[in-house]
Each structure stands twice: as structure tokens, then as C-alpha cells.
Amino acid sequence: MQLRSAPLAVSLGDPAGVGPELIAEAWARRLEHALPPFAAIGGASLLVEAGASRGIELPVEPIASLKDAAEVFGRALPVLGELDGSWRPGFPDSAGATLALASLKRATELTFAGEASGVVTAPIAKALLAEVGFDHPGQTEFVAAACGVAAEDAVMMLAGPQLRTVPLTVHVALAEVPGRITTDLIVRRARVAAAALERDFGIEAPRVAVAALNPHAGEGGKFGDEEARIIAPAIKALRREGIAATGPHPADALFAPHARHGFDVALCMYHDQALIPLKALDFDAGVNVTLGLPIVRTSPDHGTAFDIAGTGRANPGAMIAAIRMAGECAMRRAANG
Known part of the structure; x- marks a missing residue:
């Protein structure tokens, strides 16, 4: 069970990237943003x-325990542990990747053990981590595996002030996407998203808008049949379960200002369909x-x-938002037992 008084654990990310400086900036602005x-x-030194x-x-002050x-x-x-390394912004290397992985592992372990109320992961370089033994597509899959959760049940949500x-x-x-979409996958991801929005975000009866895959939602089969064959049956199944699912919605209109007020989360068919509107807005x-995890995990999106690390140009907003959101989700879990 998450403890209201437990702090968050923040992993360093790749020390050659912007993670360490944004962690420092977040602490410096802790009062301004009421961060937990x-x-x-x-x-510590980097x-x-x-x-x-x-x-x-x-x-910085070394601590022996998160307490x-x-x-x-x-x-x-507060800095826990003796892990450290050199700070060489913009020059990633295997030593930095090793430090990033060690920090990620320890932060996740502490959170899973209940010593931290949530884990916030700073950005990593996946290719470099692969060279030092990291065999996951990303941090999402790593944290899921550490918690004993199947990768397909760990759902990535991108959240900002205007859109989720x-x-x-x-x-x-992209060529593989149509073959990977199934009715069962849509139902499973939507279930996890709806449950998490209620538990961690305090949204009663979350509204899930399901995007179409093809232009104009397939135009009655003229531009593809995935909407009728795969997506619509999933939406019907979700409704039977009591989940407020709608769609398939043509993606070119789903994110318009007037449309965004009609849902709490948009379930998109592929990476860029979800990330382009989120990054354009937030x-x-x-x-x-x-x-879908037993712990709270967030990360700046x-x-x-590497190209701007150490220049002072990196915006700390996403790191600050990730820390604040992790704290809010952890408090809701603690309040609800």
C-alpha cells in the first residue's frame, strides 16, 4: 500500500542528457509548484x-533512508545512495548508461517495496542502455516487469493539461500496426485506462474515445474495414461492461477544441496518432x-x-508536471486504501 508520507523516488536518467539539470530545477522550484x-x-555530485x-x-544532502x-x-x-558519476552533458557513454540503469533499478525497487510512494523516471537513451544489458523496449516495460506485470497490461498514457x-x-x-490491432487488445487497454483514471485521477465514470485507424473512420469500408471488423466490436464490448466508450472517431477531428471536452482519454491506434496532438498541445x-501497475510511475514526456543538455535551454515544465502528477496519484491511492 502506498503511504501518504512516503516521498517519491526520482531516477537520474542518462547523466549526459537533461535529466539531472531538470531534477535540480524541479527542486529549486518546489515551493512555486507545491511539489511533494x-x-x-x-x-549527488553530478x-x-x-x-x-x-x-x-x-x-544536496545524502540520506541513508527514504524516511x-x-x-x-x-x-x-535528498540523495539516496552512493551511485555517482561524471557530468558530461551531450557526451553519452557506457558509464553514464550504467549509472542510469542502476538508478532506475533502485528507484523502482524502493517504490515496489513501499518505501517510496511513486517513481519518476528521467529520460534515458535506449540504444546505450542496450549495450549495458537493458533488454526492454523502454522504461515502461522495465518497470512493468519489475512489478510482475505483463507488458501488454502496462498501459502508456500521455497526459497534459489539455489532453490525455x-x-x-x-x-x-507503421506498416505493422493494422496487423497488431485486435478487438481484445482494444478492450484490455481501455479497461486499464478507465480503471486508472478512476483510481489515480479521481474521475468517476471515465469517458473513453476510441480513434479510428483509417481516414474518415474507413468511410464505410471504402478506406479499410478495421473500424467495422475490429474497433466497433471492441467499443460494444466495453459498453456492455459499463465503460463509457465511444467511436470509432475520425482522428482528424477527434482533437479539435470542441471535441476534446467530450472525453477523458483518447485511445489511439498507433504511436504518432497519440503523441502528435499531445505534444502539439502540451x-x-x-x-x-x-x-495498470501496483505502483505509481510517471516520466516527463x-x-x-543531448543536443541542449547543459545549455540551460531545456524547459523543466514536463519534469515538474511528472513529479506533481506522481504525488497527486500517490495521495489518491493512499486516501482510498
């Missing part, structure tokens, strides 16, 4: 250096939330941005 207590998992690149004199984080948080950034989207298929070629405040 959090602790960085390792990286966090100080990364903060300095943004003009932040970051006080000490809340008391420290007001005066310094769930991609049905994620890191696959790029600097977008959060990647993993639904952007990458390592």
Missing part, C-alpha cells in the same frame, strides 16, 4: 554540477504515466535532449 517531497537516487549550469546553487527525505527536502535535495491519450501500439513500424507539460 522527492529524493534523487544517486548522482546533480550539483548540472544545477550550476542553470545558475542553481543546489544544496529521512521529507525532513531534508525543505533545505536540500493512450497509444494502442507503441514502438512498431509539449512542455506532457507526462508519460504507466497505468520528452527524451534526453
